[in-house]
Amino acid sequence: MSILNVLKKEKIMAMIRGLSPATTDQTLDALANGGIRxxxxxxNTDGAYALVSRWRTAYSDDLYIGIGTVLDVNMAKQAIDAGAQFLVSPNMDAEVIAYGIRHQIDVYPGVMTPTEIVKASKAGAKAVKVFPMGSLGGASYLKEIRAPLDQIPMIASGSxxxxxxxxxxAAGACAxxxxxxLVNKQWIEAGNYAAMTKLASECVSLVKE
Structure with a gap:
């Protein structure tokens, strides 16, 4: 099964951004204990590439670990060298998509408009990240653009x-x-990882219904 097909089944991708090195492992465990895969x-997380390398070794096939905010080919190279299983970007960069294709790694580029969605798909992206979802209008926006573009898998991100x-x-997001x-920094600062696990479990249960 391709990694995208697994993502379509699991539905949720949790993003870890800007956490201190002392809290990243506990955050990952809290998410995993709640059923996030x-x-x-x-x-822009301290030691992101080293984290991915270590987690890929520690969690093997239990979790799928990727790198986000990949803005250029140099970042894509570092991410893939670190063992990232997929790449995510806030923007659409054809060179990054092409680099991922050459290395058989999925790239999920950030897009806003129908034009960007189609361009990303034609460039070889297996799915696109519609971002920022909240500012674009949320589920209603996604439902409208999915009507003519339902053949392109869309990951909704933002709010x-x-x-x-x-x-x-329900509006058509594949994930x-x-x-x-989900990754609540106030809970992390307070050491309340149990709350994050509970929330993760609730989200997983909702999307599996």
């Missing part, structure tokens, strides 16, 4: 949380990217 670590995850999936609405 896809983790995106952004390049997706427990409050709207079912609505976004969702979840940042602060």
């Amino acid at each position: 896809f983790i995106e670590v952004t390049t 997706v949380g427990l409050h709207n995850i079912r609505e976004v999936i 969702v990217g979840m940042g602060g609405h």
Whole structure:
């Protein structure tokens, strides 16, 4: 099964961004204990590439670990060398997509408009990340652009949380990217990882219904 097909089944990709090195392992464990299997670590997280290398070894086939905020080919190279299983970008860069294709690694580029969605698909992206979802209008926007472009898998990212995850999936998202609405920095600072595990479990249960 391709990694995209697994993502379509799991539905949720959790994003770890800008956490201190002391909290990243506990955050990952909290998410995994809640049933999250896809983790995106952004390049503006301290030691992102080293984290991915270590987690790929530690978690083997239990989790899928990718790198986000991949802005150019140099970042893509470092991410793939570190063992990233997929790449995520906030923008659409044809060179990054092509690099991923050459190395048989999925790239999910960030897009906003129908034009960008089609360009990314033609460049070889197996799925696109519709971002920022909340600012674009949420589920209603996704539903409208999915009508003529339903052949292109879309991952909804930005302002997706427990409050709207079912609505976004119902609008046609093949999966969702979840940042602060799941990886809650206040809980992390307070050491309340149990709350994150509980929330993750609730989100997983919702999308599996």
